[in-house]
Every structure is written in structure tokens, then in C-alpha cells.
Amino acid sequence: MTESHPGPSPGNRIAHVESPTERRNPATTGIDRMSTADVLATVNAEDRSVPEAVGRALPELTRAVDTATGALRAGGRVHYVGAGTSGRLAVLDAAELAPTYNIPPGWFVPHHAGGPDALREAVEDAEDDEEAAAAELRGSVADGDFVLGLTASGRTPYVLAALRTARHRGAATALVTGNPEAPVPDEVDIRITVDTGPEVVAGSTRMKAGTAQKLVLTSFSTATMIRMGRTYSNLMVSMHATNAKLRGRTVRVLREATGLGTQSCTQALVRAGGDLKVALVHLLSGAETAAAAAALDRAGGHVREALTSVGPATP
Structure with missing residues (x-):
């Protein structure tokens, strides 16, 4: 449980958090006496448990992806909410989706406790600011959106206040936590618990807990993009070619x-005006680029669906 003992100001508040991540790891009590090689080997050994912990949460993560996909298809948005390491990871994941999948502006919206300044320097008391979280979500979340909160302890006030506000505004909510002992808040529809156990350094949740959150975020956003038709097979066909490397990648993807030449x-690509999906449907089906573009529009951007109306797809 968490016990809060208010001081004369919010900055003096003390919270005692019971979570596996806060406990001492019996495998690392002598880590300060190890050689550098042994320290690194120990960290590496602990890190190997993280993917297995994420794997145990896949049923709940599946529900989150399907809920997020439904929100996007209905015109809603996906929001990430976090503080500290969790918030920084969320901002990073959201930022990388635009160049990778050329998503429409506003599809993924990150909310980080403390704002942009907290991305570069720690603003530790920002995670306790429930009023700031509520104000930000009130001004951003709409009925039908999906909000994914991240907190290793499962109790971060900023995150829970954001989820509570989002739920009141009609959004579906999910919480990624590393603490199986934290109660499930009423404002959470889907709880994704990734129990990575005690950290190598007790309480340093930027380690295994943070790695787990990174894996959850990339899995979540990648699966959502696939469900939204932003790939063909395992190829990135929705990317926005903004530099020489990406322009070369579009040709390689085609x-x-x-199976055709450069x-x-x-x-x-030239005939398609640089639109990779249009060029792909054109080449695979033999349809003119205008017909390929129209088929994609009818299919909501899904290449395979577009191909069913203009010609056969390759395996």
C-alpha cells in the first residue's frame, strides 16, 4: 500500500510505495563489490526476464490494441500519459510514429508530467500534480478517444488523475503498471500488469520497468499501425520520405x-507522385495510378483491401 504524510507544502509530501520494483533484489546485494564485467553481466541477466514478463501481459495488451484501433477508425485519438521515465518513453514512441507510418496529425498525443521542460531535466514533483493532469486532459481528450497511462508503481497521481478525467469525458482507458499489488482504479478499463520484479538497483524503475514499458509501447503502437493498414506484409508502406535515406527505402520496399527492378x-513512384502505396497497388495489380489511388481511398488506405478490388496481391 501507499501511505501519504502531507507536510506543510506539496513539495514536502512523503509517499511510501509498496511495489516489487522498490524492493531489494537478492541477486544484486553485492553488486557494488563486483568487477565491471560482472556488473554488466548481472544487469544483462536481469534484463532477460523482461520480455517474458511482457509476454504474460499479451491478452490485456491485445484488448488495448483493439480498443485503440476502434477509436482511431471512429475518428478518435490515442493519448499516452506518463511521468518521469514513463512519460519520456511515451513521448519518444509517439514522436517516432509520424516518420515511420506517416500518421495523420493528432492520431497519437503524448502527455508528460511537467511538460517539455521535464523531457530533459527531472521535475520530480510534477508527477504529484493531479490538477495539471486534469486540466491538460480536459483540454485534449474527447468522447471516443483511448488513453493509455504508464506508471511503474501503478499509483502515480498525475497518471491516475489523467485517466480519471479521460474516463469522465467518455474515453476508454488502460494502465500499464509494473506493480501487481496496486489496486485497480475505477477509472481503468484495461490493466496491463508487467511484473518485472525488483530492480538491479532498488527503486530504479528506469531499468527493467522502463524496458518493459518500452516493449509494451512499441508492441502496442506497431500492432495498432498494422491493424490500421499502415503496412503491407512486414513492409513500411506508409512512411513519409523526407530525406535521401527514406527515399531510397521507398524504392527498396517496392x-x-x-520483385521488380529499381x-x-x-x-x-514518379507516376504515383511519390505515394508509395499508390505505386505499390499500381505495380501489383497493373491498374493505372488513378484507379489505384481510388481503390486505396475506398479501402481506408489498406493495401490488401485495395488490391481485392483492382487485382490480385502477391503473397
């Missing part, structure tokens, strides 16, 4: 997907 793929 070559991989079609010249044919480059010419198809």
Missing part, C-alpha cells in the same frame, strides 16, 4: 514487395 519501381 522492389521487395513486387528503374521500374522508381518510375512507378
